[in-house]
Amino acid sequence: MTNSLKLAVFTDLDGTLLDHDTYSWDAAQPALDRLARQQCSVILASSKTAAEILLLQDSMALSGQPALVENGSGLIGLVGTHSPRTYTALREILDLVPQTLRAHFRGFGDMSAEDVSSLTGLSPKAAALAQTRDYSEPGLWSGGEEELRTFYTALAQHGVSAQRGGRFLTLSFGRTKADAMTHVIHALKPDLTLALGDAPNDVEMLERADLGVIVANPHHALLPMLAGERDGRIIRTRDPGPVGWNIAVNEILDRLFPE
Numbered sequence: 520m521t522n523s524l525k526l527a528v529f530t531d532l533d534g535t536l537l538d539h540d541t542y543s544w545d546a547a548q549p550a551l552d553r554l555a556r557q558q559c560s561v562i563l564a565s566s567k568t569a570a571e572i573l574l575l576q577d578s579m580a581l582s583g584q585p586a587l588v589e590n591g592s593g594l595i596g597l598v599g600t601h602s603p604r605t606y607t608a609l610r611e612i613l614d615l616v617p618q619t620l621r622a623h624f625r626g627f628g629d630m631s632a633e634d635v636s637s638l639t640g641l642s643p644k645a646a647a648l649a650q651t652r653d654y655s656e657p658g659l660w661s662g663g664e665e666e667l668r669t670f671y672t673a674l675a676q677h678g679v680s681a682q683r684g685g686r687f688l689t690l691s692f693g694r695t696k697a698d699a700m701t702h703v704i705h706a707l708k709p710d711l712t713l714a715l716g717d718a719p720n721d722v723e724m725l726e727r728a729d730l731g732v733i734v735a736n737p738h739h740a741l742l743p744m745l746a747g748e749r750d751g752r753i754i755r756t757r758d759p760g761p762v763g764w765n766i767a768v769n770e771i772l773d774r775l776f777p778e
């Protein structure tokens with residue numbers, strides 16, 4: 520049975536809906552099925568590229584739903600939304616940064632598909648899709664914290680900002696998951712929004728949503744206490760990845776759509 524509440528769920532993938540190590544979402548399938556039965560929108564919001572997200576949407580029976588790609592610097596699945604492609608410009612700006620700093624940043628564009636594969640655990644074919652970029656450049660930083668701040672300043676002079684996700688430092692022209700989320704909310708006009716994430720680059724999205732879930736990720740430092748946690752708008756899961764995702768979403772659905 521469905522009720523008329525329009526719920527839109529924005530979810531990060533790696534370490535949130537997908538297991539940090541295996542990339543499986545099996546444990547979250549019961550909650551995903553329930554969201555489908557209630558005709559809720561499920562908007563994948565990830566650092567992944569459009570090429571990767573389209574495949575995942577297909578496997579998850581979410582084809583045609585909007586999705587936030589490359590950390591929100593791009594948006595797919597919404598008619599009339601145009602995200603200017605900026606990858607070539609980003610790579611050109613990287614070459615303008617002083618060589619002493621540039622040498623510490625190894626972006627996906629500096630790596631072979633085999634490099635990306637061994638770093639991420641993706642198959643070489645999937646790694647090639649991760650390298651099919653339109654809007655942003657993830658990479659590894661091998662320098663110190665002080666050099667990193669100088670790197671940020673050098674990039675900022677060209678309008679480029681950097682964000683730290685679970686694994687990578689990602690460069691873009693600054694549009695975030697929360698910015699792209701605002702576009703989706705304007706288009707879908709949901710009654711209620713729920714966001715789930717595990718890393719600092721999800722915080723704005725968690726704060727922007729009506730309800731937020733911080734999914735436990737023992738692979739990195741705990742997120743600091745968020746404002747919404749004090750009033751219970753944002754909760755934390757005990758279990759990591761899709762297991763925590765499934766429990767939290769089911770509990771929220773129990774309240775919103777009692778079966």
Ligand SMILES: [Mg+2]
Binds near residue numbers: 531532535716
């Ligand atoms: Mg994540």
